[in-house]
Structures are given as structure tokens and as C-alpha cells.
Amino acid sequence: MCGIVGYIGEREAIPVLIKGLEHLEYRGYDSAGIACLGARSSKFFVAKEKGKLSELKAQLNGVPSNIHLGIGHTRWATHGQPSRANAHPHLGQNGVIALVHNGIIENYAELRAELERHGHKFKSQTDTEVAAHLVERYYHGNLQEAIQKAIQRMTGFFAFVVISRDDPSRLFACKRSNPLVVGVGHGENFIASDISALLPYTKQVIYLEDDELIELRCDAVTVFDLQTGTRIKKSVSRINWNVEKAQKGGYKHFMLKEIYEQPEVVRNTLEARVKKGKIVFDSLTQKWIHRLKQIDKIHFVSCGTAYHAGLVGNYMLGESLRLPSEATVSSEFRYEDPAVDEDDLVVLITQSGETADTLAALREAKARGALTLAIVNVVGSTIAREADAVLYTHAGPEIGVASTKAYLAQLMIIALFSIFIGEIHPARKKDFTQAKARTLLKELSRLPRQIEETLRDEKRVEVCARALREKKNFIYLGRGYNYPTALEGALKLKEITYAHAHGYAAGEMKHGPIALIDQTQPVICIAPSTSKTYEKMVSNIEEIRARKGIVISVTTRGDENVRSLSKYTFSIPETQEMLSPILAVVPLQLLAYKIAVLNQRDVDQPRNLAKSVTVE
Numbered sequence: 001m002c003g004i005v006g007y008i009g010e011r012e013a014i015p016v017l018i019k020g021l022e023h024l025e026y027r028g029y030d031s032a033g034i035a036c037l038g039a040r041s042s043k044f045f046v047a048k049e050k051g052k053l054s055e056l057k058a059q060l061n062g063v064p065s066n067i068h069l070g071i072g073h074t075r076w077a078t079h080g081q082p083s084r085a086n087a088h089p090h091l092g093q094n095g096v097i098a099l100v101h102n103g104i105i106e107n108y109a110e111l112r113a114e115l116e117r118h119g120h121k122f123k124s125q126t127d128t129e130v131a132a133h134l135v136e137r138y139y140h141g142n143l144q145e146a147i148q149k150a151i152q153r154m155t156g157f158f159a160f161v162v163i164s165r166d167d168p169s170r171l172f173a174c175k176r177s178n179p180l181v182v183g184v185g186h187g188e189n190f191i192a193s194d195i196s197a198l199l200p201y202t203k204q205v206i207y208l209e210d211d212e213l214i215e216l217r218c219d220a221v222t223v224f225d226l227q228t229g230t231r232i233k234k235s236v237s238r239i240n241w242n243v244e245k246a247q248k249g250g251y252k253h254f255m256l257k258e259i260y261e262q263p264e265v266v267r268n269t270l271e272a273r274v275k276k277g278k279i280v281f282d283s284l285t286q287k288w289i290h291r292l293k294q295i296d297k298i299h300f301v302s303c304g305t306a307y308h309a310g311l312v313g314n315y316m317l318g319e320s321l322r323l324p325s326e327a328t329v330s331s332e333f334r335y336e337d338p339a340v341d342e343d344d345l346v347v348l349i350t351q352s353g354e355t356a357d358t359l360a361a362l363r364e365a366k367a368r369g370a371l372t373l374a375i376v377n378v379v380g381s382t383i384a385r386e387a388d389a390v391l392y393t394h395a396g397p398e399i400g401v402a403s404t405k406a407y408l409a410q411l412m413i414i415a416l417f418s419i420f421i422g423e424i425h426p427a428r429k430k431d432f433t434q435a436k437a438r439t440l441l442k443e444l445s446r447l448p449r450q451i452e453e454t455l456r457d458e459k460r461v462e463v464c465a466r467a468l469r470e471k472k473n474f475i476y477l478g479r480g481y482n483y484p485t486a487l488e489g490a491l492k493l494k495e496i497t498y499a500h501a502h503g504y505a506a507g508e509m510k511h512g513p514i515a516l517i518d519q520t521q522p523v524i525c526i527a528p529s530t531s532k533t534y535e536k537m538v539s540n541i542e543e544i545r546a547r548k549g550i551v552i553s554v555t556t557r558g559d560e561n562v563r564s565l566s567k568y569t570f571s572i573p574e575t576q577e578m579l580s581p582i583l584a585v586v587p588l589q590l591l592a593y594k595i596a597v598l599n600q601r602d603v604d605q606p607r608n609l610a611k612s613v614t615v616e
């Protein structure tokens with residue numbers, strides 16, 4: 001998804017912009033560009049290129065120096081193909097204004113037609129170029145005013161950073177729905193769509209809200225209301241992510257590093273949330289908890305991997321607590337006229353905290369009076385700020401586009417939250433006792449070591465991956481708590497290997513997918529022995545064997561029965577069924593990773609995917 005960087009200060013701007021864009025590469029992009037202005041230039045220096053940042057950098061040999069103002073962008077195509085012409089920044093008709101943009105201007109076609117009637121000529125197919133022309137049309141020496149007037153004409157959502165060739169002493173930015181963060185330095189200031197781009201330079205940040213307009217100078221940051229122009233007082237926050245954390249740390253890919261960080265992520269979650277045998281959610285106020293106790297139904301709303309976490313949550317609440325719950329993908333929830341009101345809790349699960357559909361679902365839920373809770377990884381993200389309450393997953397920055405450690409962190413928080421509800425909610429299942437909560441907490445505390453043990457099977461997974469690397473179709477089967485694990489295993493494989501994979505509730509096999517099974521078909525069966533449907537999974541495995549399918553099983557260590565029925569087995573340590581998805585997904589992440597590497601896929605930035613899907 002698109003990334004924005006802006007800089008003003010004493011350093012050479014171009015290397016600062018390039019480094020910032022490198023830190024945004026993980027978001028996924030198809031082209032990149034910069035526009036800069038020297039102190040005495042009368043013209044922007046602009047460089048843009050399709051493809052990776054290395055293509056852009058190749059254009060920067062021998063560029064002018066003494067440039068201290070600039071904007072940069074990584075683009076993920078929405079309007080128009082990935083190309084140099086469509087890459088940002090875009091300039092106005094006479095090259096007076098340069099801007100970068102994240103988001104979509106919904107009425108760009110009519111604005112473009114209007115500008116064309118006034119003689120404007122466009123070089124790209126983008127909505128962003130229309131915005132550059134519009135700002136320039138309204139510009140008569142006052143950039144702030146021009147931006148405000150142009151925004152009044154646009155519908156949609158955006159984050160803009162704008163500079164004028166008339167004034168190298170400042171940069172303007174504004175936002176609606178799309179994120180922007182200011183990085184505060186000494187004698188210099190930064191702006192970016194994502195904290196990662198600021199990490200090399202500063203840990204002091206100002207989070208911007210919708211409809212704010214920002215003026216950045218070397219030594220000042222001023223925030224205004226976008227509509228009225230009145231000044232807004234903002235506070236500076238300190239972030240504790242460091243640059244090393246966002247680097248590969250010796251692993252070949254971010255994804256592998258993140259898979260191996262999972263024991264630490266789970267340990268950190270437990271340390272932060274379980275104190276003296278009690279679950280502690282500091283961010284939940286007494287007032288919020290009071291409302292939670294009156295809730296009749298819980299809805300998990302999320303996308304992709306986070307949706308699978310919601311499905312696991314649905315089993316946790318439904319099965320363990322007997323509380324009515326439902327998991328829905330955000331894009332359905334927002335348009336289905338959801339049956340939620342003030343008696344419902346809507347839990348939004350999101351790694352990025354910026355996913356457009358999940359944000360819209362949150363706003364829909366709030367509009368209907370529901371109590372909302374966000375389970376988010378990125379601190380200060382839009383969803384975290386807009387929900388009534390937030391539980392951060394604190395998995396650290398997740399750079400690999402395919403989510404791994406954030407998923408485990410989401411499952412951990414959902415498991416803790418379920419136990420927490422079990423302890424306080426009057427309508428919980430009768431047999432959900434303090435003793436049961438204690439047992440679950442004890443089992444949770446064993447998970448970090450158990451994940452480490454599971455990771456020791458990497459070599460075994462590699463053997464299986466070598467055997468299956470050329471397969472084009474995979475089936476994943478699971479039941480109950482591990483039906484979502486089947487979906488997640490299949491999603492991981494699709495995302496990074498580009499092979500087709502389909503996850504099913506194993507009981508559905510005989511209602512159709514069984515037709516696919518022959519001696520060439522790999523079927524991954526998730527069959528932990530602590531599951532109450534274990535015998536049923538064994539029957540599914542037998543059915544696959546009867547049709548000569550290739551059985552790959554995930555089962556509990558020591559289960560010789562399933563091992564003997566499988567061509568390849570990945571074993572996980574024994575845990576409560578409710579917690580088994582936290583272990584069972586780990587070998588499936590590794591399997592997808594290994595097959596992708598063997599097939600030389602771009603593991604961390606798979607084609608067509610973006611880390612943070614901020615458009616619909």
C-alpha cells in the first residue's frame with residue numbers, strides 16, 4: 001500500500017527520503033518517486049520510477065546537492081497501471097506545486113473534466129495528479145489557503161503532503177482517514193504515513209487526526225483545523241520501537257524472523273497481561289468493563305488473517321463460555337446492515353489498525369451504539385484511536401506482508417480476553433469456574449516453550465516442502481478450533497507461494513472436495529489429539545488414504561496413530577484444545593515459507609499484496 005515521506009531540515013533531503021521509503025517497502029508497492037527543492041532553485045528536482053526502489057536509486061547518481069526540502073512516495077496502483085508517469089509525486093499544470101497522496105479521490109473524474117475545460121493537460125491517469133492541478137489552480141501565493149480550497153472540492157479520503165516551488169522553507173500536509181505522523185527533530189522535521197519511516201531519525205512523534213492541516217518548518221510544527229484554519233494544540237508522544245527491531249536480524253527474510261519471534265511475542269503478552277495469576281487489562285476503564293458485563297453478544301470483525309483470529313475467538317467464546325458470538329469479515333459487516341446495537345460488543349481485530357474495511361466497520365458499529373474494542377498491533381493507528389477501548393498486541397513491527405507473529409499475538413489477546421470475560425460476565429457458562437481460568441492461564445504460560453519446541457521441527461517441514469514444492473493445489477482440513485487454522489494455513493500458502501490452497505471444515509470434505517483427491521493431491525490435516533473431534537479427523541484421514549491422497553498431518557507429539565497414517569507429520573506439544581490453534585498454525589507458517597523460498601518467491605513482499613490495505 002502507498003507510503004509517504006516528507007522532510008525539511010539541515011540534512012541533505014534526498015538520502016533522508018530514500019531511507020524513509022526503504023523503511024516503508026514492507027507495505028508493498030509498485031513504483032516510487034521523490035520531488036525536492038533546493039534553497040535557490042526555481043524548479044523541482046523530480047525522479048520517479050516503476051518497480052523497486054533500486055530502480056529509483058539508479059536515477060539518483062550525480063543529483064544536485066544542497067537540497068533540504070522534499071517529499072517521497074511508494075505507490076500501490078489504484079487509478080492507472082504501475083508506471084513512471086503514474087508514480088508520485090505529481091506536479092500541477094505549471095510545475096508550481098508538487099504533492100504525494102495516499103487514498104482515493106472519488107470525484108476525480110469530474111474534477112479532471114472541469115480542469116481540462118480550463119486548459120489543464122494531464123500526464124497520468126491518476127486521481128492524485130488531479131489534486132495537484134486543483135491545488136495549483138487555487139494557489140495565488142498562499143499554499144495553506146489553496147490546499148483548504150482544493151480539499152473542499154474533493155470527496156473521498158486522503159493523506160497529502162504538498163510543497164510549492166515558491167517556498168523552500170515549509171511543507172504542508174493534511175489528512176482524512178489515511179494515516180500521517182509527524183516526526184519531531186532538532187532543526188528538522190519529518191512526516192510519514194507510518195512510524196517505520198521516522199525510526200532512523202526520531203522517536204518523538206505527533207499523531208495527526210482527520211481534518212488536520214500541518215505546516216512543517218525546520219524549527220516548528222503548526223497544526224490547523226483543515227476547514228476553519230484555526231490553530232490546534234497537539235502533544236508530542238515518545239515511541240519505543242527501535243530501528244533494529246524493524247530489521248531482519250540475521251534471518252533471510254522478515255517473515256522467518258517474525259515466525260521465530262513468536263515465543264517472545266507470546267511471552268511478552270503474558271508478562272504484560274497476567275500479574276500474580278490475574279489478567280490485567282490496564283487500558284480498560286471501570287466504566288467500559290461495567291458496560292461489558294451487560295453485553296449480550298460479541299461480534300469479531302476483521303479481514304484476512306485477522307478474520308481467522310476472530311473465528312478462533314468465536315469458538316473460544318461460544319464453546320468455552322457459551323456466550324453468543326459471531327465472526328464476520330469487515331467488508332461484509334459494513335454493508336450487511338449489521339444487527340448490532342448497544343447490547344453488543346464489536347471487537348475489531350487488525351494488525352495495522354488502518355485497514356479500510358475494518359475502520360468502516362468500526363464506524364458502523366459505533367453509529368449503531370455498540371460498545372467497541374480494538375485489538376491492534378500498531379500503536380496510535382486510526383482504529384486504535386477511534387475504538388471505545390483498545391488492547392494492543394505489542395508484537396512489534398511486522399514487516400513481512402504475510403502476517404505471522406501478529407496472528408499469534410491476536411490469538412493470545414483473544415484467549416486472555418475470553419478468560420477475562422469468563423471471570424466477570426454474569427451470563428458465562430455455569431462451569432466456567434475460577435479453577436478453569438487458572439488451568440487455562442497455566443497452559444498459556446507453557447506456550448512460549450511449546451512454540452520453541454514446535455519450531456525445532458523446521459528441518460522436518462523442509463523435507464516435506466521439498467517433496468511438495470511443485471504442487472499447484474493444496475487442501476487444508478480442520479475441525480472446531482482448528483477449522484480457522486486450516487483457513488490460515490491455506491491463506492499463508494496462497495499469499496507467498498502463489499499455489500492454490502483451500503481450507504475446509506473437515507466434515508465438509510465429503511460434500512464436494514473429496515472429488516479432488518487422488519494420488520497427486522496433498523491434504524494437510526490438523527488433528528491434535530486433545531480435540532473432541534479427534535476421532536472424526538482420523539476418519540477424514542482414512543478417507544483421504546483410501547483415495548491415495550498425500551496426507552500431511554499436524555498432530556500432538558507422541559500420537560503414533562496419526563503419524564502412521566500420514567506421509568509427513570508435524571507434531572505440536574499437548575495443550576488444551578482451546579489453545580491448540582496457537583501451536584498448530586506454526587508448522588503451517590513454516591511450510592508456506594519453505595515452499596515459497598524453494599520456488600524463489602518474493603516472500604516478504606508477495607506480488608499484488610499490500611501490508612496495510614487502506615483502500616476498499
Ligand code: AGP
Nearest residue numbers: 304305306350351352355402403
Ligand atoms: C495476512 O497475511 C494478510 N496479508 C492479510 O490477510 C491481512 O491479515 C489483512 O489484510 C488484515 O490486515 P490488518 O490485520 O492490518 O487489518
